[in-house]
Amino acid sequence: MIASDRIKKHIEVVKELLEDENSINLIEDIAWDIINCYRKGGKVLFCGNGGSAADAQHLAAELSGKFYKVRDPLFAEALHANTSFLTAVANDFGYDVVFQRAVQAKGNEGDVLIGMTTSGTSKNIKNAIIQAKYQKMMTICFTGNNNNLDGICHELIKAPSNDVARIQEVHMLVGHIICEIVEDKLFW
Secondary structure, eight states, X not given: OHHHHHHHHHHHHHHHHHHOHHHHHHHHHHHHHHHHHHHTTOOEEEEESTHHHHHHHHHHHHHXXXXXXXXXXXXXXXTTSOHHHHHHHHHHHOGGGHHHHHHHHHOOTTOEEEEEOSSSOOHHHHHXXXXXXXXXXXXXXXXXXXXXXXXXXXEEEEOSOSOHHHHHXXXXXXXXXXXXXXXXXXXX
């Protein structure tokens, strides 16, 4: 059956993530990088395409609204949410630079940029990461097994899969864990 097969594949990927001590430690490290960013008055920006855009917007809402606790909002924004900006820049300069220009306009030294790409090959995400590093921002990438972002991001969460659906499921799991840690440590 398709349903039980997909659930088994999900469990296999999550189990592989759980058994990777480096990935578990990296999730904690990323959460602390975000905590430290917020403690210094910074913000967290997200970018992604398609389903990753939806995931980025979801995680930005968890930070800026609330996750588990009713608390003060944290500044978190998905850069694709301003469709007028996105479509104007794509039309005038090309889609490969839409997030790069948004980072250039909104990012400051010490802020965090989280680029989400299941393929790991999105040129607009890579360009945004390069721009963010130029602006002395912390860069975090969420990808799958195949990507061209190794060595470009400060920190790279690599879902242990090549299947887009499984990668997105891991990205949301990891994102929710990070949001929970951030909220717990900032609003105890």
